[in-house]
Amino acid sequence: MRYLTSYRTTQIDGLSIFYREVGPKDAPTLLLLHGLPSSSRMFEPLFARLSDRYHLVAPDYPGFGHSEWPDPKKFAYTFDHYAEVMNHFTEAQGLSRYTLYMQDYGGPVGFRMALAHPDRIVALVIQDAVAHNEGLGAYWATRRAFWADRPAHEEALRENLLSLAAAKTRHVGDDPNIELYDPDLWTDEYAFLNAPGQAQIQSDLFYDYRTNVVAYPKWQAWLQKTRPKLLVLWGKHDLSFDLGEPERFRRDVPNAEVCVLDAGHFALDTKADEIATLVREFMKKEK
DSSP, X not given: OOOOOEEEEEEXXXXXXXXXXXXXXXXXXXXXXXXXXXXXXXXXXXXXXXXXXXXXXXXXXXXXTTSOOOOTTTSOOOHHHHHHHHHHHHHHTTOOSEEEEEETTHHHHHHHHHHHOGGGEEEEEEESOOOSGGGBOXXXXXXXXXXXXXXXXXXXXXXXXXXXHHHXXXXXXXXXXXXXXXXXXXXXXXHHHTSTTHXXXXXXXXXXXXXXXXXXXXXXXXXXXXXXXXXXXXXXTOSSBOTTHHHHHHXXXXXXXXXXXXOOSSTHHHHHHHHHHHHHHHHHSOO
């Protein structure tokens, strides 16, 4: 049976939160958490491929996509705050048990959610998201300098993170098969990043990214202690993060399933069929 995606908005903590939802509500739930500078739109390739058997829910964070973009003077753009809003979103939607699918920024949001409410987590799918300091690649030198001295490095950070070249590199990385990538992917994201207020929102949020690095040991300890059912998907052409990161997850969770794909940071760009098959088989298995 083919299910149609619904595009909805709900009020969470006084904010308008947009989300996409598809599949039977009594089926196992996948909660999909997007990265930078994407939105729930990035998961559309999975909706058509998995909604026959699973209930997929993908929200946009505040300041992203079609969710509300509150003024940074009135809303704290931090990962702690995002996790709080997303936890309240799941409660409002009646999602008491789910598999977390985390990509990029979805990692720090999702790990906070998992540690706050471990009883809600059936399994984890990690796609190009980091939980080890060594997983941050060469591009992070400018970003670490920004954390150390924001005023001195704000301009360089915005070029490193928010420029058209950066948007394209996030998708293509060092993949020689550039013809497989729809250029609308990065031109749309660049247009989003140039919308009024976005530079400040994204700079504030990225300044808070330093709190993720501090939290990595806590996330690792939780993984090592609980050994959750875990699937790690990684694009080998991803220049944002170090290619050794998938094996670090396997060291934390020895029975983790790890698959490195011939893809970039947003592996769904070119490998949606393979990822859908991997997720479908993973979801069928017992822990």
